[in-house]
Amino acid sequence: MQNPQTTSVRDGTDDTVIEVRDVSVSFDMDRGRSRVLDEMSVDIRRGEILGVVGESGSGKSMFASALLDAVVNPGTVTGEITYYPEPDRPVDLLNLSDAELRRTRWEDISMVFQGAMSSWNPTLTVGNHFKETLDVHDADLEEGMDRARELLSSLYLEPDRVLNSYPHELSGGMKQRALIALALVLEPNVLVMDEPTAALDLLMQRSIIALLDNLKHQYDLTMVFITHDLELVANFADRLAVLYAFQVAEIGPSRDIVLNSRHPYTRALINSTPNLDTPVELMRPIEGDSPDPVNIPEGCSYTSRCPLAEGPCSNIDPDLYEVSETHSTACHHWEQVDDEIPLSLEEVQYYE
Amino acid sequence: MNERDGQPVVELDDVEVHFEQSGGLFDIFDDPEYVQAVNGVNLEIHENDFVALIGESGCGKTTLGKTAIGIQRPTGGDVRYRGQDVWAAKDGKGDVSIPHDKIRRALQMIHQDPGSSLNPNKTVLKSLSSPLRRWEPEMTTDDREARIHGMLERVGMKPPEDYANRFPHQLSGGEQQRVALIRALLMNPDLILADEAVSALDVSLRVDMMDLLLELQDQFDTSFLFISHNLSNARYMAEKTGGRIGIMYLGEIVEIGTPDEVLGNPQHPYTKVLKWATATLHPDAETVAQPPIREVDVPDPVDPPSGCRFHTRCPEAREVCAERSPELDLVGTSETHRTACYRIDDDHEYWDSPELSDEDDVTLAQIESGGPTESSATDD
Numbered sequence: 001m002q003n004p005q006t007t008s009v010r011d012g013t014d015d016t017v018i019e020v021r022d023v024s025v026s027f028d029m030d031r032g033r034s035r036v037l038d039e040m041s042v043d044i045r046r047g048e049i050l051g052v053v054g055e056s057g058s059g060k061s062m063f064a065s066a067l068l069d070a071v072v073n074p075g076t077v078t079g080e081i082t083y084y085p086e087p088d089r090p091v092d093l094l095n096l097s098d099a100e101l102r103r104t105r106w107e108d109i110s111m112v113f114q115g116a117m118s119s120w121n122p123t124l125t126v127g128n129h130f131k132e133t134l135d136v137h138d139a140d141l142e143e144g145m146d147r148a149r150e151l152l153s154s155l156y157l158e159p160d161r162v163l164n165s166y167p168h169e170l171s172g173g174m175k176q177r178a179l180i181a182l183a184l185v186l187e188p189n190v191l192v193m194d195e196p197t198a199a200l201d202l203l204m205q206r207s208i209i210a211l212l213d214n215l216k217h218q219y220d221l222t223m224v225f226i227t228h229d230l231e232l233v234a235n236f237a238d239r240l241a242v243l244y245a246f247q248v249a250e251i252g253p254s255r256d257i258v259l260n261s262r263h264p265y266t267r268a269l270i271n272s273t274p275n276l277d278t279p280v281e282l283m284r285p286i287e288g289d290s291p292d293p294v295n296i297p298e299g300c301s302y303t304s305r306c307p308l309a310e311g312p313c314s315n316i317d318p319d320l321y322e323v324s325e326t327h328s329t330a331c332h333h334w335e336q337v338d339d340e341i342p343l344s345l346e347e348v349q350y351y352e
Numbered sequence: 353m354n355e356r357d358g359q360p361v362v363e364l365d366d367v368e369v370h371f372e373q374s375g376g377l378f379d380i381f382d383d384p385e386y387v388q389a390v391n392g393v394n395l396e397i398h399e400n401d402f403v404a405l406i407g408e409s410g411c412g413k414t415t416l417g418k419t420a421i422g423i424q425r426p427t428g429g430d431v432r433y434r435g436q437d438v439w440a441a442k443d444g445k446g447d448v449s450i451p452h453d454k455i456r457r458a459l460q461m462i463h464q465d466p467g468s469s470l471n472p473n474k475t476v477l478k479s480l481s482s483p484l485r486r487w488e489p490e491m492t493t494d495d496r497e498a499r500i501h502g503m504l505e506r507v508g509m510k511p512p513e514d515y516a517n518r519f520p521h522q523l524s525g526g527e528q529q530r531v532a533l534i535r536a537l538l539m540n541p542d543l544i545l546a547d548e549a550v551s552a553l554d555v556s557l558r559v560d561m562m563d564l565l566l567e568l569q570d571q572f573d574t575s576f577l578f579i580s581h582n583l584s585n586a587r588y589m590a591e592k593t594g595g596r597i598g599i600m601y602l603g604e605i606v607e608i609g610t611p612d613e614v615l616g617n618p619q620h621p622y623t624k625v626l627k628w629a630t631a632t633l634h635p636d637a638e639t640v641a642q643p644p645i646r647e648v649d650v651p652d653p654v655d656p657p658s659g660c661r662f663h664t665r666c667p668e669a670r671e672v673c674a675e676r677s678p679e680l681d682l683v684g685t686s687e688t689h690r691t692a693c694y695r696i697d698d699d700h701e702y703w704d705s706p707e708l709s710d711e712d713d714v715t716l717a718q719i720e721s722g723g724p725t726e727s728s729a730t731d732d
Binding site: 055056156171172173174200201202203204205206207209210213228229230231232234235236254255258259268269270272273274275276277278280283284285286345 | 408409525554555556557558559560562563581582583584585587588591592615625626627628629630631632633634635641642643645648649650
């Protein structure tokens with residue numbers, strides 16, 4: 001294809017399960033054209049947990065919708081998203097027929113959206129949701145329900161009680177776990193989760209994350225976990241993609257992103273995240289506001305908030321620079337970041 | 353820790369809040385059930401004090417907070433504002449030294465969801481004018497406006513003239529929260545209940561909002577009762593103010609103290625669970641994959657477990673824990689650190705008590721359906 005590959009987001013392994021290339025999503029509004037995803041390119045590797053971290057309005061939910069070609073009208077998606085059920089069998093996700101798309105969702109790529117509560121039909125029991133899903137996809141009912149029970153128990157739920165309950169009879173945490181089981185009942189290859197735990201208590205959030213980790217190994221899944229909460233995924237994801245203003249600011253192994261980030265925004269985000277370890281004096285808010293999707297500035301979109309901005313920053317939008325084979329950052333001054341912007345985490349004092 | 357002499361601003365004395373749970377249409381002849389939202393809580397909040405209450409949904413922290421600021425009537429125990437019983441003042445019972453109106457002004461609240469606490473049809477200026485008009489009727493329109501503009505500026509919403517004329521939907525979440533905060537501060541309160549005031553904000557904005565609360569606390573001499581499920585936020589605030597963190601579980605405070613004490617030397621197994629739940633950023637931090645807890649879900653507050661309420665989930669529970677409930681006692685030689693767990697007493701009979709056997713290890717479903725009564729044979 002005509003993609004010049006000026007910069008590489010490749011990572012050495014060829015086993016990519018979803019390849020996202022130059023994907024943009026835009027909406028036409030009265031004020032002008034609003035770009036809510038801007039030429040994003042990411043490879044999702046088979047069997048990994050990819051954490052996608054961004055603040056409100058960074059484009060992270062659009063990214064999730066684009067992965068399933070589920071961007072609502074009048075939004076338009078351009079670019080290419082290729083799904084590889086097997087390494088040499090590419091499927092062009094953005095050009096599927098409706099029937100193919102319906103099958104691909106759930107059976108190949110499944111999704112858990114934000115706000116579990118509204119995903120349930122209040123007049124159906126949880127069990128009927130499972131049956132209906134299996135039925136629509138022509139799956140073997142008995143086998144499917146056995147799998148449902150197995151999934152529910154591995155999420156610490158009591159299968160028969162949950163299957164016979166109406167959604168309102170379950171707590172928020174139970175509904176959310178049942179929804180994850182429902183998303184997995186057709187044995188998809190990829191599970192995309194958009195803030196799957198946001199409305200829950202921290203304890204339930206972390207418990208669900210521990211359970212997801214088990215499920216991943218048990219069912220051989222690839223997971224994309226989208227959240228605004230860096231702290232939640234930092235130790236869970238294999239790799240992290242940090243989004244800023246509708247683009248990938250930095251992507252790499254979680255450890256590199258947290259301890260060795262080379263993008264001023266990533267560092268600012270880490271330094272601003274309340275946690276139990278960093279001395280409180282070193283926690284700093286990020287000054288300024290993120291850009292308006294209708295008026296994305298020329299050059300790097302972080303310029304107005306960036307302490308290192310100079311030279312090309314104001315007029316050349318940085319491509320991803322390669323920090324290492326696995327770690328890329330969209331900053332012209334990435335080589336200075338480590339010296340210029342200290343990480344508060346380096347001053348960690350552990351409680352114990 | 354500051355010296356906390358003198359009379360507290362707000363004092364909770366053995367406070368209990370039980371809600372009657374109305375059954376469905378067909379249950380009208382059954383005995384009503386009671387949700388024990390708050391049970392036997394003692395708490396003193398002083399001038400310029402900061403107390404964070406942390407716990408899971410349904411632990412009663414919001415109910416306790418509302419009781420502390422006199423908008424939820426307790427079903428047992430007393431709530432006093434500068435020595436005056438809040439509900440006696442409301443009902444006009446006995447010698448009322450401080451009128452109820454004054455108490456209501458002195459104890460304010462900012463809500464979890466600032467968007468829904470602001471009237472969508474009123475501009476910021478209108479929303480902020482009405483409490484002033486009510487409480488300071490002698491103020492002229494110009495003075496009111498000047499005061500509101502001054503406050504907007506102080507919380508960083510500049511130019512204030514622009515913000516004053518906006519409607520709530522024209523503000524970001526953080527800005528709505530600031531307006532709600534101004535509305536509370538305009539009353540010059542002694543105590544503000546901040547219920548999950550920062551949890552809904554983006555991570556990078558939380559520190560900013562908390563810094564604002566700290567700055568305003570300084571300027572206005574206000575105390576804060578800060579309610580959250582997030583230990584990191586509570587720690588930030590409590591460390592910067594020299595305040596305390598209280599851990600709540602099923603209506604009771606199970607541990608309270610300075611952040612150093614509660615986070616650096618947690619004594620209650622539940623505090624340790626919450627610490628586990630607070631993920632750490634640093635990849636080298638020691639992390640345990642599984643929660644140090646036997647059950648993920650919280651038991652039903654209608655029928656809380658016997659003895660120590662945490663014993664059904666506690667990894668350390670022994671038989672004595674199922675029979676008796678521990679008091680909130682001082683830990684070691686500390687004067688501020690208290691916890692309700694037998695394990696702090698080396699001589700306690702707990703240590704000779706048999707561990708809860710596996711048959712007592714109730715399943716999640718059994719807890720949620722009211723207790724470990726049914727046999728697990730039917731579950732299969």
